[in-house]
Amino acid sequence: MTEAILLAGGKGSRLRPVTLRTPKPMVPAAGVPFLAHQLARARAAGVTHVVLATSYLAEVFEPYFGDGSALGMRLTYVTEDRPLGTGGAVRGAADALESGPADPVLVLNGDILTGLDLAGLVRGHLRAGAAVTLHLTRVDDPREYGLVPTDGTGRVLRFTEKPQRPEEIVTDQINAGCYVFRREVIDTVPAGRPVSVERETFPGLLASGALLHGVVDRSYWRDLGRPACFVQASADLVRGVVASPALPGPTGEYLLMPGARIEEGAVLGGGTVVGAGARIGAGAVVEGSVVLDGARVDEGARVHASMLGAGSYVGRGTTVTGAVVGDGARVGAANELDHGARVWCDARIPDAAIRFSPDC
Incomplete structure (x- = not known):
């Protein structure tokens, strides 16, 4: 033993x-x-x-x-x-x-x-x-x-x-x-x-x-x-760069958990995982990211190399790059979160409020 x-x-x-x-x-x-x-x-x-x-x-x-x-x-x-x-x-x-x-x-x-x-x-x-x-x-x-x-x-x-x-x-x-x-x-x-x-x-x-x-x-x-390393590790597991017997699906460019909903025209790739009950809106692009259970990415949003917490929301046309959005946080439409940005749990960011903030 x-x-x-x-x-x-x-x-x-x-x-x-x-x-x-x-x-x-x-x-x-x-x-x-x-x-x-x-x-x-x-x-x-x-x-x-x-x-x-x-x-x-x-x-x-x-x-x-x-x-x-x-x-x-x-x-x-x-x-x-x-x-x-x-x-x-x-x-x-x-x-x-x-x-x-x-x-x-x-x-x-x-x-x-x-x-x-x-x-x-x-x-x-x-x-x-x-x-x-x-x-x-x-x-x-x-x-x-x-x-x-x-x-x-x-x-x-x-x-x-x-x-x-x-x-x-x-x-x-x-x-x-x-x-x-x-x-x-x-x-x-x-x-x-x-x-x-x-x-x-x-x-x-x-x-x-x-x-x-x-x-x-x-x-x-x-x-x-660190967040960037965690997100990259998740993507590497999804894509099969490193093997795991616990992976709950086939390797590929993305992994959908039960109840995840992907609307017409949305594009997923780079080892993205979309959690149970999460939703990716029409025309949204999610690349190399972790979208946790119940999160929502609205129409036309762009999410790259980021982590979206459980029950969080990213508004229409918002760009999230190399950022972390906490559980239950809401980022309104037409915002831009860049590398290093962290939105704390249950925070509320209005539409078009920020271009970049490291700590929201």
Whole structure:
């Protein structure tokens, strides 16, 4: 049996206003909560028991996923009363594990979409005899991430978290947010207090002489922390750029959920998903966007690379590009929302009121 801990407790502050009422892992991507894609990929890799480490809006997870039997696995829910960081969350969830001391335990961040071969990562961890194995990926600009240089055998040499000076950028390899721990290593993490695995646990293990093994993988990888990245990940799932067993329909240029209504002359593409009961008006164009349940895009509107919250409305002739419209918000006709604009939940924007606003 392979077990996993899935870290699903973050507030998703960078995704607001979408996460004001929905925890980040439960925001729909390609028609289902993003967490559903992660769980389905874990199950496909042979994981049979997942401990969900929750905190923010924790009450919404179990009513949706239940005991996990519909997914072919068992789910256990562990809720933090206060945020304890990545290490603290992993340590708190470990009490629900059943693995033996030397068994591998997958640990997955709740905001990463990847095409990584999870089963292969576990096999490599066992072959290496490592205390922890880390999935690493390469990025063009690593300054916003944790840098993890390795030697020729894959042994991790050190950690540099979000380097500030040019001389600190010694590699383009970054921590990609997926680990395999030997179970007994998790048990050494201090319990009941905030702990960062990146800043405390991993450097401490290195200092003690433990083997930390890095696996550099160039398959699909995306951090969904920002709206543009979340929308792009959803589009990539719809188009099949990255595969997910949880996709609720065939891959293609768009995905329609039950009850979605598309009027004559409307054009959908770029991996757009239209949620249940949503409506796209005549002549509207929606490209590479997430339109959540019950949202409405009126006649002649243009929506590109954006997220429209549940029950929101975009008026006739309005253009929305690279923006987020919160749940229940109403954007009147003939407005223009450009890159970075965020319309807060239940906000009301009159007709022809704005050309661009970053915070409405």
